[in-house]
Amino acid sequence: MTTTAPAPGTTAPATAPRLATHLAAPAPGWVAEADAVVVGSGIAGLTAALELRTRVPRVLLVTKDALLSGSTVWAQGGIAAALDPSDSPAAHLQDTLDAGAGLCDPRAVEVLVTEGPARVRELVARGAVFDTGPDGAISLTREGGHHADRIVHAGGDATGAEIARALVAQIEAVRDDPGIEVIEHALVVDVLTGPPGPDGRPGPACGVTLHVIGEGQRDGVGAALGRAVVLATGGIGQVYRSSTNPAQATGDGIAAALRAGAVLGDVEFVQFHPTVLWLGSGVKGQLTLVSEAVRGEGALLLDTDGVRFMPDVHPMAELAPRDVVAHAIVQRIASTGSDHVWLDARHLGASFLRQRFPTIFERLAQHGIDMATELIPVAPAQHYHSGGVVADIVGRTTVPGLYAVGEVACTGVHGGNRLASNSLLEGLVFAHRAARHISSRLDDLPQLTPTPRPGDAALVTAASRARIQRIATDGPGVLRTGPGLSSALAALDRVPTDAHARTDDGRLLAAPQVAEWETTNIHQVATVISSAALTREETRGGHVRTDFPLTDEAWRLRLELSLDPDGHLTTTRTPLA
Numbered sequence: 001m002t003t004t005a006p007a008p009g010t011t012a013p014a015t016a017p018r019l020a021t022h023l024a025a026p027a028p029g030w031v032a033e034a035d036a037v038v039v040g041s042g043i044a045g046l047t048a049a050l051e052l053r054t055r056v057p058r059v060l061l062v063t064k065d066a067l068l069s070g071s072t073v074w075a076q077g078g079i080a081a082a083l084d085p086s087d088s089p090a091a092h093l094q095d096t097l098d099a100g101a102g103l104c105d106p107r108a109v110e111v112l113v114t115e116g117p118a119r120v121r122e123l124v125a126r127g128a129v130f131d132t133g134p135d136g137a138i139s140l141t142r143e144g145g146h147h148a149d150r151i152v153h154a155g156g157d158a159t160g161a162e163i164a165r166a167l168v169a170q171i172e173a174v175r176d177d178p179g180i181e182v183i184e185h186a187l188v189v190d191v192l193t194g195p196p197g198p199d200g201r202p203g204p205a206c207g208v209t210l211h212v213i214g215e216g217q218r219d220g221v222g223a224a225l226g227r228a229v230v231l232a233t234g235g236i237g238q239v240y241r242s243s244t245n246p247a248q249a250t251g252d253g254i255a256a257a258l259r260a261g262a263v264l265g266d267v268e269f270v271q272f273h274p275t276v277l278w279l280g281s282g283v284k285g286q287l288t289l290v291s292e293a294v295r296g297e298g299a300l301l302l303d304t305d306g307v308r309f310m311p312d313v314h315p316m317a318e319l320a321p322r323d324v325v326a327h328a329i330v331q332r333i334a335s336t337g338s339d340h341v342w343l344d345a346r347h348l349g350a351s352f353l354r355q356r357f358p359t360i361f362e363r364l365a366q367h368g369i370d371m372a373t374e375l376i377p378v379a380p381a382q383h384y385h386s387g388g389v390v391a392d393i394v395g396r397t398t399v400p401g402l403y404a405v406g407e408v409a410c411t412g413v414h415g416g417n418r419l420a421s422n423s424l425l426e427g428l429v430f431a432h433r434a435a436r437h438i439s440s441r442l443d444d445l446p447q448l449t450p451t452p453r454p455g456d457a458a459l460v461t462a463a464s465r466a467r468i469q470r471i472a473t474d475g476p477g478v479l480r481t482g483p484g485l486s487s488a489l490a491a492l493d494r495v496p497t498d499a500h501a502r503t504d505d506g507r508l509l510a511a512p513q514v515a516e517w518e519t520t521n522i523h524q525v526a527t528v529i530s531s532a533a534l535t536r537e538e539t540r541g542g543h544v545r546t547d548f549p550l551t552d553e554a555w556r557l558r559l560e561l562s563l564d565p566d567g568h569l570t571t572t573r574t575p576l577a
């Protein structure tokens, strides 16, 4: 099947999904005030908070769980930066553009790769201890899609944990400083906005509503007011049945930004990691990642007949870009009638594997697998959201005062598929830029009074979560079709979202509480991904339409989604620069 060239512009078909513009929640019972409110404590949120602390009088850092939680802690492989004299930002730029399948914003990528090395050295100055070689220089390794050794790692395969440890230690060291307040166990409910514009869309951001679990004065739902709000809330893994992401990754930031009027981009580009430990089709939730770095050190992929298949697929074989490897595995699984493939690291030897990959070695051992002597069963699972809240190269979204950094953002550095180990780097580089931009423009950002958002409030019962995850996995999953995506949208539309919905015996279906707010966010994110995936009638990067198997130059554009004032999801086909 061939595609028809899409006309640039706006589409809002009568059938466009309708989503609520705020969550049902009690009125705030407490208020905290700051100049800048940072939401999230991964590499992006911690970096933004530390940079802002020295530049603006009052910073409030809020995080959904404890400071040391979230996706950064789980990152194994590393952080990419052209540090070796034989490497260059230009080579890193080219690999990033190639992985991004024609949809990257080259200007944003240039910022990423040129500022990345300095930011990584600053991490060392902040106390992060990276693995070094005999000469004391930082050891660099390779992952899929990279033509040079440029992956910095720590503790072998515990890079994110080490970075988070170092940054959290810096925050802890200034916790008594009156210029910074930290609130943990705080779920962001909605972004607060000022008076709407003439078009009826929400006004500038002026804070967030939060639900805090039990700490003295800051308990229950409250309002954190600020002149600038930085969303650094991470990813969306829990939209799917299984993911490498932790339980906190319920898409809270992207959904709240959408409800606040922000434009989302590239949301159909969901990355499925090729080598996630396969433990049976019934296994759900967070799954064990087997880092791409294992292939970087020479591990091979074999089908269940023991045949190595990647050299026939791509010149880079097992180190082809991540989407290429994931799709090759899915096809091999289908053609062999199996449900997984094997990762073979046995030839690397027990002592090397134990020393280079201590975390993976231990996690596999907990599942009874000795990676030094046994094959590892793997299959693709959700890993990363390449799209997100559209943000420019200083993190500004389309809503004044609202910034987005890290995985929640769509800066254009990933395009259709993120290059391995560019995610920690993106969080680091763009959080640093956003903090500097906010501090330079603080005087232009007045503290506005929040204005209630009109329209119905949404609340989806937590009992619907498994159903929504099944719909997302079957619809906008690894392989997509038009009919499958239409069915997913219809099924999502049947999920009751009205906060006043009642059971047959008259009880309210959902109560305003954490599990319900998260499930509502999961529902809204599943809807926007399904909608964009249905619109994009081609295969590109992480978006595979089996009914449109070719990449089509006419689709080399970004799909941007936003809610109109009535809550209809509007899709704009935006040409790339």
Ligand code: SIN
Binding pocket: 075, 076, 077, 078, 290, 291, 292, 293, 384, 419, 420, 421, 422, 423
């Ligand atoms: C991995 O270690 O394979 C994941 C790294 C990444 O997602 O960039």
